[in-house]
Amino acid sequence: MTAPLDVSGSAAEAHPESVLVGAGKAIQGRSLTRIAWMRLRRDKIALGGGVVVVLLILVAVFSSPIISLFGHPPLEFHQDQIDQNTLLPKGTFGGMGAEHLLGVEPVNGRDVFSRIVAGAWISLLIGFLATIVSVIIGTVMGVVAGYFGGWVDQIIGRIMDVFLAFPLLVFAIALVGVMPNEGFGLEGDGLRIAMLIFIIGFFSWPSIGRIVRGQTLSLREREFVDAARSLGARHGYILFREVLPNLMAPILVYATLLIPTNILFEAALSFLGVGINPPTPTWGGMLSEAVRFYTLPHFVLFPGLAIFITVLAFNLFGDGLRDAFDPRAH
Amino acid sequence: MVTYIIRRLIGAVAMLIVISMVTFGIFFVVPQWAGATPEALASRYVGRAATPETVALIAERLGFNDPVVVQYGRFVKGLVAGAEYDYGAGVEQCPAPCFGYSFISGQPVWPDLVDRMPVTFSLAIGAAILWVLAGISVGVLSALRRGSFFDRLSMGTALAGVSLPIFFTGMISLVVFSYGLGWTPPGGAWTDFTVNPAQWAYNLLLPWITLAFLFAATYARLTRAGMLETMGEDYIRTARAKGLRENQVVVRHGLRAALTPLLTLFGIDFGLLIGGAVLTETTYTLPGLGQFAILAIRNQDLPQVMGVVLVAAGFVVVASLVVDLLYAVVDPRVRLS
Amino acid sequence: MANTALTQTYNPSTKKGGTLKAAHSADWDSLDPADTYYGYSFNFGRYYWRTLTTYKTGAGPDGNTVVPDLAEGLGQPSPDGKTWTYKIKSGLKFEDGSPITAKDVAYAVARSFDKETFPHGPSYLNELLDWPKDFKGVYKTPDVDYKSAVEATDDTTVVFHLKKPFASMDYVVQMPMTAPVPKDKDTGAKYKEKVVSSGPYKFETNEIGKRFTLVRNDQWDPATDPNRPALPDRIEVQLNVNADDLDNQLISGSIQLDIPGTGMQPAALGKVLPDPALKARTDNPTIPRLWYVSVIPENKPLDNIACRKAVMWAADRVANQTAFGGPVAGGEIATNVMPPPIVGQEKFDLYATPENKGDVEKAKQALAECGQPNGFATTMTFRSDRPREKALAEAMQQALARVGIKLTLKGFPSAAYFSDYAGNVNYVKENGIGLATHGWGSDWPDGYGFMQAIVDSRTIRDAGNYNLSVKNPEVDKLIDQASAELDATARAKLWVEVDKKVMEDASILPVVWAKSLLMRGKGVTNLAYNEGQSMYDYVLLGVE
């Protein structure tokens, strides 16, 4: 938040904008993106979140080399590390050490570090792509509702209400539970991931939809849209050339904030046992196994921390982004 | 006002119909795409080593041989007019609203749901009280001391709070406080309020706090944002200019306006929660509606799934209606028409 | 000492009184004797029902044999093995004081026929007895006389008429379908809410899905019942208790009995096994249950026996055992189908490999023989809500990868596993399912009781199959031969033959003969492991 004058509200007369405009020449003429970037650069915490996000993406993208450097293949068994009777890792702290950085899993002795690194890939992939699905559906629905208004808006509003009233998690579980294992030319993990992306994305669009609708409503009343309309521009032209470009900033901001929500959604589904099929590692899936082995701190903590750090980083970055684009929306 | 309520109720019923159709579709149409026959569906619900004759009998009895539309119609009829259940030695009436009989237990669904409501209600109400109190007070204090150490600390904690999945915090809390320190009861502990209120509260303490922490984080963030916005409003300046004491300015003029938009959110959150706190109940193995829903889905017990989904959706619908009515009371600018 | 209760009665006592506190981590399928099919339910039910015969109580190999309960002696077969007659004792009474007669037993058997009302119960008698064509159960066709199947020829004689000779009738009638039900108190599917007791205890309260309590039934006459000492005054049962919490309560002593008796959760194992004091309180029997992988010959290339053998050779039995819980909590590495507690079982190993870790060379040879020298790809199913089956699938995937067999793993919910997926003929064919995780426990400890349901190809139907892999006419022929053989020793030999045929066919990959790690409750007296029940003998228990 960089609004210069915010004196617990009492100096509201000295409005931030007047100062910004007055501070004048330096800032005038710069695009909203540039201003946002300037604000963001000053927000150390958000930048920290952003750096972690970038690191996580790098980890996910380069998971294979990282694993081959520091760990073992995530599916490889190391039952020599396991006590045959209790099925728990023989070593202290879950077998943590140079060989297995974060210890090994009970029963089969798979390397926890490698599985967490490999899990990053799934979490981020689903988080990102599901968000894209939500953004596409949400933007189309929001723009259509906001731009055309009237009964179209009414119907879309009702649909959003239905989604809000849905016990979504229960529903998603039911849906994933009865889904077939082949289809759309995909099978196995590929189909499963595609399905999770679609289901999570499909259930998360109303939040974006509402925001886009609101923004479109206000954009529709602006002069430049009026001007374009009075010049006889077609709906398509106005939507794509006038409305959508102006929606990019809010969409970007709320998409960033939706990613962590979707990552949590995926983790919850995996936790409840309806995520990706084993043995492909996911953080939620690891946590659900940890329930049975709750006495092993390394097995409970590391996947949980992985989720926490990822979600927190996205939240920090998204919050900063939002403040940068619209300080008063906070 | 009355017409508004009636209109909203009609809308709510329409919404529930849509939800019930979609649920029904998921459980009947999707498996049929996958090639399930009535016998295959029926064989889910019989004991092991059932003969083909048994399976055919069960398929007939559960009505799987009828078209989906007829099956759905029967479900709706049961809801509206009640249904009859042949228990062998006689026929039992299941009065409306009859959500049918569980395929697995053969018991009517509704009493089972009613049975589990107190658990979820207790969980939701207790947690709601905690998170509203904690979230709002922290949010208000943060807003008033903006930029202070308290503000940074509490907002940092809140952001961490919204980033922690409840099945992780729940598990950690159980491991530490129940299995480690032995301060709190283990997962699954539940005592009815009417049996022993102290034990009831003691058993729910950990789930309450964990669940409340998650929501309190969100509410603290929103309260703070709302407070900051409100305290910058012109009417707050007016109130100060009148010579009103600062605490009265905050409470009478600031808080009321800042919290009103939270009412809607609270309605939906609370409505969703009393329909089943799936993750919390799973983590703490509490025998509430959320756990019921998960078990029903695992067992593919359609009448139970339909029952719990509709009840849950019904709660949200009712909660949002109540909230909208309350909103009109709180904010005189809102007209119900 | 660990394992004491396997061979002798631990802490023997005849002291009466006290309350036995028991808990269950889930719920009963039903408390109705006609509608239940769990071992613990058969075991526990004897508190409130009596059947024609019952397993001999107590520890040791005798526990596998049946002794009379309601009946005065074991069943009398007719020379052709198609009629079995049981004489019941006199002076028996229901909890309301009314006498128990042969009619009540016959009625109970007849009512259990109605699988629409009682879908959970076993259907052996439905298939074995010669029911009239027009009989649809005592509720739908109350006027049809069912005496062609079961009849009470007088107050003390029950006669069963079978469709074909059957040797193991004494084992079948120890199941609760023969527990008497008074016709005038029968409320069909609602009977489970108020079961009329014929045993030493009766229901005081019964909140379905939550808890129930049993108290003494003063109409039960101990003189008629040498099997049940009936020590506690009261038995309290909690249902749907958190499994981890249940273990902890059992360890700490706040409950004394874990009703399902299938062993402890991993967290408790990690606590109990390393602790000598706690370990001393455990018993670790092998139970008549096999965990196995069906190797389904339905799809290519597993229709070729050499490819199935490649799977046998490639599997890492130690990894499989670990996946299933290790040698203590999981079980003994299984080398053939029939588990050791089955009467007449013989252990043999057609696919012995060094250290049981599999033999890559032999597997590759078999693959070459099958025409798939580089391996092949197939799919393995498991029940997603069962962590051990999941671990087994993962272990199989790792082991088979060594020889180039690529497994895709697919988990399904238990509820629909047999109906829609692994037991559904079309699904298996269309989705190229090659391997499927299964488990099977015997209903009684002889070859028929264990094998028939999982190796007889004639039981295969469209959906809901437990067996899809063993489809061998020779096996079927041997089964018929064994069923009709009235000589016990010869019969046992025939079942071993069946076992060998199946293993030669390489259509079942045995994983473990299950063992359960049972913990004796604190303050429990007179405790013994019963082989027939594969659990502690519940009716013997007393409390200090």
Place this chain on the structure above:
Amino acid sequence: MNFLDVKDLKIHFPTDDGLVRSVDGLSFGLERGKTLGIVGESGSGKSVTSLGILGLHKGGRARLSGEIWLDGEELIGASSEHVRRLRGKKMAMIFQDPLSSMHPFYTVGHQIIEAYRIHNDVSKQVARKHAIDMLGRVGIPEPARRVDSYPHEFSGGMRQRAMIAMALSCDPELLIADEPTTALDVTVQAQILDLMRDLQREFNSALIIITHDLGVVAELSDDILVMYGGKCVEYGTTEDIFYRPEHPYTWGLLGSMPRLDREPTERLLPIKGSPPSLINVPPGCAFHPRCPYAERTKGKADTEVPALAETEGGHLVRCHLDRAERQSLWENEIKPVLETQ
């Protein structure tokens, strides 16, 4: 000593971007029964000044210095609590936008009653009668009924009347009206201004009217203070400002006055550019970047801050130009343009 004396008032806000000097050395005085108009563009510091007088910056981030004497009491050094007691009773304020300045959730009556009861220990019934009375006095028809209406149920003019009623409910001796008519229709504007004049006479209070529009203060004010960049650039009687203005900025303001005979957007003497940044105040005369006559100072305007100098009879001007030159510019160049038509 005047009833109100403001001496060298400075109100600064430290921000991430630097120190914002919203008000930078402002002095003026005002007697009971007199009216002062403070005129300037938005951002010139006029509203910050009024909030400063009311003590509404206390507790915030603002840094205040200088002296504010109200009826013999110094306010900047006084405790917040003391100033709070004076607020609403001794000094009251009317805000620009009556809709946003009244709490939307409370009835108009409730808000007036609240204002009255803060400073008067009376029962609710008494306060309510007083509120109805006040509403009647500001010209609201059927006050007994309208007292229970919510602000959004009033028209804009009515709301402003209600706002005035609220401000006057405790007979304040100093009344500050911040752009009291900006949000209103032109016809309503006149009514409100009339009302304020009448009420001021009735209550004999000192009145400060803050506006960007000289037209608003023309008839009402005794004196006028022109602010630019946080400083006073010209001060004088209304006659001084309208007939003998000496600061080029004042000329610009006069030229910007909307007149009934012209389009509202038409300006005679537009002031080019935008108001100065309060962080990086231009060196020298704050107005010089926009001043058409700046070059006549031979560079002085760029470097040296002009002093506020008295010309005659209390007329103060802050300008580097000679007085003679200013007078001649006014007479020869500006006045003729303003008087066209």
